[in-house]
Amino acid sequence: MDRLHPRRDKFHFVLVHGSGHGAWCWYKVIARLEGAGHTVTALDLASSGIHKSDAGSIGSVAEYVSPLMNFLAHSVLDHQVVLVGHSLGGCAISYAMEAYPEKISKAIFISAFMPRSGDYFVDPQLLQELVSNGLVRLLHIANHSEANSCEPIAMYFDSKNALQYLYNKSSEEDKCLALACLNAAPIVLAKECINLTPERYGSLPRFYIRCEEDACNFVFDNKALAYNPPHKVFSLPNSDHSCFFSVPDALVKLLLDICM
Template sequence: MGNHVVCFRRKAKPKPKLKRSSSTRSVPGSKERASFRKDSAQQQALAYALQQQQQQNGHARYDLSFERSSSTRNNPLGMPKGLPRSASARPRSSNDPLLQPVQLLNQDVKLPADLETKHFVLVHGGGFGAWCWYKTMALLEDTGFKATAIDLTGSGIDSTDPNKVTSLSEYVKPLTEFCEKIGKDEKVILVGHDFGGVCISYAMECFPSKVAKAIFISAAMITNQQRTFDIFAKEVMESDSLLRKAQIFIYANGSENPPTAIELDKELLREMLFNHSPSKDVALASVSMRPIPFAPFLEKLSLTEKNYGSVRRFFIETSDDQAITPSVQENLIKLNPPEQVYRVKGSDHSPFFSKPQALHKLLLEIAQIGPNQ
């Protein structure tokens, strides 16, 4: 069962030492050799993933030709013109890290009495935990909503070794167990960030009648029979990609076997995930982030129109995202169009840190959207 708490209030536990048969970290005095070993490990892991894709499919089913421009003003990817957009343009304030402005933001908010649900379920991305939602939870609760943050298996304060997670169903088990306990006449709004998008898609397929809306925040919004790895294949294969540089593959079962997890280089965290986030939140992340189980990234997800397709989907773009870049986000939207697209301007990959009030405003707006006529 997952833990539904905000773990930043608790004292961080020492991370368990992971057995590594093959290390990709630098060796003092041997920079060239370390660089070669890291590249070799990455190539091995990527080759394995691509091999699995070829064996399962025989050919690519998805368009991975991401355009490099981050501009969306001229609709470069040919998105359906009828797809509405909304954007938050609030300039960044030095007070963003503080929670005192919450009262000013929420004091005039009056929620409709006929809301379909007031319960948000927040699902973190790869390497994150329930702790990353602490600002969002405070804002939602002060507005009159209920907010539950889930720790997925091997994440946050869940004690499972990420290297032991071998399937997507195992990874999302805390979320599915939570959804199983939702009352028959109750519904929730699922919010997924990053890899959490795949996790809420899994829950949408399993529990469509319990999900009022699904919100993808710079998240993997995949299609039927697609893998998360497919989304990032092109970016990861590029030698100068920040995503590739930040990855450290862990081989808990020995270097002759596939990787078991991915760790992110702490020296590149700010540049890739938190380029606009307050220093205190970057510090929180640096001591709280954990390795990401690798196997779920390679697993195809079966999604049906009857279940997954019946849930209303919304996508929130992050305009200055260095992890899931704007071009990748646009491609996700093009291949699997949601009901509506929003944007948090000036946000990095983690708007819950860099633009919490702007993100909160969009969550409120989506929650108040009435049923389709």
């Protein structure tokens, strides 16, 4: 099969959420894609959504992305899937691209990280910047081996600042949903690097979607597009960072246009 031009009109999308989110955030996209006859798999990464693990208990990147890896490893697929990663989900789908390139036709990054080999899953310097500007907070636990010492075990979005940075064009209903469902992500993501090779990860076409009203563009687009350019870049007008909330119809149309 030609990965850039698959000869069919129905696709299997695997949707991967970003930090703090879960499969729940894709509900509008899932309904529209399935309504059009496509297959959709939306996953909760470890400690996310309704996954039962606690963020502070996740000990490695491999454990965090294991729901995605297990799906690709054990699913019997009669065709390649389209990976879609939002925000930090870009790192998760990159990990999967390296592991299972034969099961993937293409990867679509939505306002997402597109790491190079050797990059941290979450860049520690960027994490500190996000903590400094108030978007991200750290959850600490006492280190009993060192007196008066606390170390972070998880990171989570500040509710007030999340409304400004992540959902600035989203409806009030979707803002309420997000604030009710957001949870923490494991700090180990800022301690491990990702290994990617040209032969595996690099063999797959990558597409990037910019959200034009994304208040987090300074975090994602500029760096990702400059040093790891994709096959093609698309834009979503009038969309905040959470385009699955703010412009679901336009997002679904663009996903299908990329696949056709």
